[in-house]
Amino acid sequence: MNYQETINWMFNQLPMYQLQGAAAYKKDLTNTHLLIAHLDNPQEKIRCIHVAGTNGKGSTSHMLASILQEAGYKVGLYTSPHLKDFRERIKINGTDITENFVTEFINEHKSFFESSDMSFFEMTVGLAFDYFAKEKVDIAVIEVGMGGRLDATNIIKPLVSVITNIGLDHTQFLGNTIEAIASEKAGIIKPNIPVIIGEYTPGTKPVFLAKAKECNSEIYFAADLVSETYPSDLIGDYQIHNKKTVLQTIKVLNSQNEFKIIPENTKSGLLNVVKNTGLQGRWQQLNEFPKVICDTAHNKNGLEIVLQQIQKEDFDTLHIVLGVVNDKDLDEILPLFPKKAIYYFCKPNIPRGLDVVILKQKAATFELKGQVYNSVSEAYQKAIQNAAKSDFIYIGGSTFVVAEIL
Numbered sequence: 001m002n003y004q005e006t007i008n009w010m011f012n013q014l015p016m017y018q019l020q021g022a023a024a025y026k027k028d029l030t031n032t033h034l035l036i037a038h039l040d041n042p043q044e045k046i047r048c049i050h051v052a053g054t055n056g057k058g059s060t061s062h063m064l065a066s067i068l069q070e071a072g073y074k075v076g077l078y079t080s081p082h083l084k085d086f087r088e089r090i091k092i093n094g095t096d097i098t099e100n101f102v103t104e105f106i107n108e109h110k111s112f113f114e115s116s117d118m119s120f121f122e123m124t125v126g127l128a129f130d131y132f133a134k135e136k137v138d139i140a141v142i143e144v145g146m147g148g149r150l151d152a153t154n155i156i157k158p159l160v161s162v163i164t165n166i167g168l169d170h171t172q173f174l175g176n177t178i179e180a181i182a183s184e185k186a187g188i189i190k191p192n193i194p195v196i197i198g199e200y201t202p203g204t205k206p207v208f209l210a211k212a213k214e215c216n217s218e219i220y221f222a223a224d225l226v227s228e229t230y231p232s233d234l235i236g237d238y239q240i241h242n243k244k245t246v247l248q249t250i251k252v253l254n255s256q257n258e259f260k261i262i263p264e265n266t267k268s269g270l271l272n273v274v275k276n277t278g279l280q281g282r283w284q285q286l287n288e289f290p291k292v293i294c295d296t297a298h299n300k301n302g303l304e305i306v307l308q309q310i311q312k313e314d315f316d317t318l319h320i321v322l323g324v325v326n327d328k329d330l331d332e333i334l335p336l337f338p339k340k341a342i343y344y345f346c347k348p349n350i351p352r353g354l355d356v357v358i359l360k361q362k363a364a365t366f367e368l369k370g371q372v373y374n375s376v377s378e379a380y381q382k383a384i385q386n387a388a389k390s391d392f393i394y395i396g397g398s399t400f401v402v403a404e405i406l
Contacts, residue, residue, distance in 0.1 A: 001103065001106070001107060002103065003099035003100075003102060003103050006102060006103045006106045006107070007086050007102070009106070009110075010086070010106065010120055010123065010124075011120070028150060029150060029152070029154065029155060031116065031117070031118060031119070031122050031152075032122055032125065032152045032154075032155050033155065034116055035116070035118060035122055035123075035125075035126045036126065036129070036155055038109070038112055038116075039109075039126055039129070039130050042126075042129040042130045042132070042133035042134075043129045043133075043155060043156045043157075044157075045133040046076065046129065046132045046133055046137060046139070046140050047138070047139050047140070047158075047159055047258070048076075048139060048140040048141065048142050048156055048158045048159065049064060049139065049140075049141050049142065049158055049159060049160050049161075049162060049249065049253070050142050050144065050153065050154075050156055050158040050160070050161045050162065050188050051064070051141065051142065051143045051144065051162045051163075051164070052143075052144040052147075052148040052151075052161075052162065052163045052164070052185045052188045053144075053162070053163050053164025053165050053166070053185065053198065054164070054165055054166050054167035054181070054185075054299065054301060055164065055165055055167055055238070055297070055299065055301050055302040056164040056165060056198065056238065056239075056241060056242045056245070057143050057144065057162075057164050058079050058143060058279070058282075058296075059234055059236075059238075059239060059242045059273075059279070059282055060162065060164050060198070060242045060245050060246055060249075061077060061079055061141045061142075061143040062077065062079070062234075062273050062277040062279040063232070063234070063242060063243070063246045063269065063270060063273055064141045064246055064249060064250070065077040065091075065094075065141045065276070065277050066269040066270070066272055066273045066276040066277050067246070067250060067261060067265055067266050067269030067270065068138075068139055068141070068259070068261065068265075068269070069093050069094070069269065069276050069277075070264075070265040070266075070268045070269040070272070070276070071259065071260065071261045071262070071265040071269075073138040073139055073259065074092060074093060074135075074136070074137045074138045074139075075092065075093055075137060075138065075139055075140070075141065076090075076091070076092050076128070076131075076132035076135070076137040076139070076140030076141070077090075077091045077092070077094075077140070077141050077277060078090055078125070078128040078132075078140065078141070078142045078143060078153070079143040080121075080124070080143065080145050081399060082403075083280055083281055083399070083402065083403040083406055084403060084406060086102070087099065087102065088278070089124060089128070090124075090127065090128045090131055091277065091278070092131075092132070092135055092137060093276075094275075094276050094277045094278050096278075097127075097128075097131055101131055102127065105127050105130060105131075106123070106127075109123075109126075119152075121145055121152050122152045125145075125152040125153055128140075128142075129156075138259075139159075139259065142156060142158070144185075144188060147181075147184040147185065147187070148163075148184055148185040148186065148187040148188040149183075149184050149185075149186075149187020149188070150184070150187070151187075151188075154187060154188055157190060157193070158190070158193060159193070159253060159256060159258065160193065160194055160195070160196065160249055160252055160253055161188050161189055161190060161193055161194070161195040161196070161217075162195070162196045162198070162245060162249055163185050163186065163188070163195065163196070163197050163198065163208070164198040164199070164241070164242065164245055165198050165199040165200075165241065165301065166178055166181050166182045166185060166199075166200075166201070166204045167181075167299055167300060167301035167302070177203075178201060178203045178204055179203050179204065179207055182203070182204040182207040182208065183207050183211075186207055186208055186211040187211075189208075189211045189212055189215050189217055190215060190217065191215045191216060191217065192215070192216050192217060193215070193217055194217060194218040194219070194220065194252050195208070195212055195217050195218070195219050195220070196219075196220045196222055196245060196248050196249045196252060197219065197220065197221050197222065197223075198222050198223065198241055198242065198244065198245035199223055199241050200221060200223065205221075218252075220248050220252060222241075222244045222245045222247070222248035222249075223241070223244060225244075225248055226243075226244040226247050226248050229243040229244060229247060229270075230243070230247075230266065230267045230270050230271075231270065231271060232270040232271060232273060233270075233271055233272060233273055233274050233275075234270075234273050234274070234279070234282050234283070235283055236282055236283030236295065236305070236306065236309065237283075237305050237306075237308065237309045238297075238302065238305040238306070239282075239283075243270065246270070247266065250266055280402075280406055281294060281295065281296040281399070281402045281403075281406065282295060282296065283295050283306070283309070284406075286395075286405070287384075287393075289389040289390075290315075290319075290384075290387040290388065290389055290390070290391040290392060290393055291313065291315065291391075291392050291393070292384075292392075292393040292394075292395070293310075293392070293393070293394055293395070294394075294395040294396060294402045294405060294406070295394070295395075295396050295402065296396070296398075296399040296402050297396060298324070298325075298328070298396070298397060298398050298399060299328075299333070300332050300333055300336065303333055303336050303337075303396075304336055306394075306396065307336050307337065307338070310338075310392065310394055311338070313392050315390060315391055315392035316388060316390045316391055317341075317342065317387070317388065317391045317392075318338065318340065318341040318342070318391070318392050318394070319341065319342050319344065319383040319386065319387050319391060319392070319393045319394070320337065320338075320341045320342070320343050320344065320370075320393075320394050320395075320396075321344045321346060321376065321379045321380050321383050321393065321394070321395040321396075321401070321405075322337075322343055322344065322345055322346070322359070322363075322370075322396065322397045322401070323345070323346040323347055323348045323353065323354070323356070323359070323376060323379075323397050323398055323400070323401040324348075324353075324354050324359060324397045324398050324401075325348065325350075325352040325353060325354060325398055325400065326352050326353065326354040326355075327352065328354065328397075328398075330359075330362045330363075333397075334362060334363055334365075334366045334368065335366055337363075337366070337368055339366075339367045339368060341368070342369075342370055342383075342386065343360075343363060343368050343369060343370025343371075344370055344371065344373055344379035344380070344382055344383050345359050345360045345363065345370055345371065345372045345373065345379070346372070346373045346374075346375060346376045346378070346379040346401065347359070347375075347376075348376060348398050348400035348401045348403075348404065349375065349376070349400070349404060350400050352400075353398075353400065356372045356373070357372060359372075360372050375404070376395075376401050376404040376405060377404060377405060380393075380395060380405050
């Protein structure tokens with residue numbers, strides 16, 4: 001198979017949470033252990049940082065990778081989902097994995113994947129570990145896909161574990177209370193491995209403390225320990241918490257004496273995240289007049305901060321291009337959106353995309369008014385046509401909506 005055929009096979013033949021939702025979620029790590037044994041345990045050949053959390057884990061992972069690159073290290077970065085091309089998930093020093101490596105890896109192990117019923121996510125994790133081991137990275141930043149305890153990435157023994165924050169998301173898999181979700185995320189805490197917590201609440205802190213004590217792991221609450229941060233090219237208001245998490249992680253990493261990261265590396269790393277890693281979709285400006293911002297925030301915690309930041313902007317009329325996936329709790333997120341805006345409802349072009357008519361009808365119950373469009377791009381083009389230079393356009397609701405206009 002060539003690259004496109006390989007990617008099509010991965011997407012179409014195997015369960016994948018991004019497209020299918022619940023059907024792709026595995027209840028244990030049996031398959032993952034089978035996979036890494038088949039690949040000769042590549043995860044044991046790489047040093048890594050493990051990053052979990054409801055929001056901010058992607059930004060935090062990219063910031064850490066950027067700082068480590070500035071310190072002169074060869075840095076692997078594994079994240080999900082991708083926006084435009086599958087290869088964005090697996091990078092070394094900001095460069096995507098080659099099409100050739102992806103194709104050869106899948107072709108070589110295809111019969112094993114089929115006979116073992118490997119999920120898309122399990123295969124991709126195996127691919128990332130195999131690539132980083134063969135390319136001999138100095139360190140890899142590994143982002144959890146969903147949850148933590150049962151995530152396919154949770155077979156690594158990292159130098160540091162990081163949990164950014166806890167919010168109500170993916171409740172059908174992780175539990176419907178903050179404490180239950182915190183317990184799933186805390187599943188990445190390993191015996192005698194330090195853990196950094198970004199944000200905590202009265203409900204989540206005891207969960208983290210109990211798991212850290214059980215594992216004899218030193219625990220650091222970044223929000224309490226870091227008072228000053230540095231500027232970054234990631235300018236969303238929510239990045240202040242992520243920067244504190246990153247700074248505490250770097251401090252702990254430095255204390256282990258395996259890596260040397262000086263303050264200048266940290267400062268330049270934070271200022272050059274996009275250039276160093278290629279991160280997109282975080283309070284990203286696409287146009288100036290009218291100002292157009294897209295953001296991948298898609299749950300209550302993330303959207304609250306983004307929508308508050310929009311209200312700080314100076315504009316005449318607000319235009320919102322909005323689409324969501326079909327398992328989103330609309331009663332939770334739609335009340336966050338301003339009534340005083342023109343809405344352009346659309347459906348992201350994936351099977352999990354919520355029917356646009358349903359979205360419009362539900363939005364109307366919260367007094368959010370607008371028209372439906374056949375695609376994200378059509379909705380965006382109409383917003384551009386309608387907006388005056390002094391207006392503001394926001395595109396969001398789903399990672400997949402943002403992906404279609406980048």
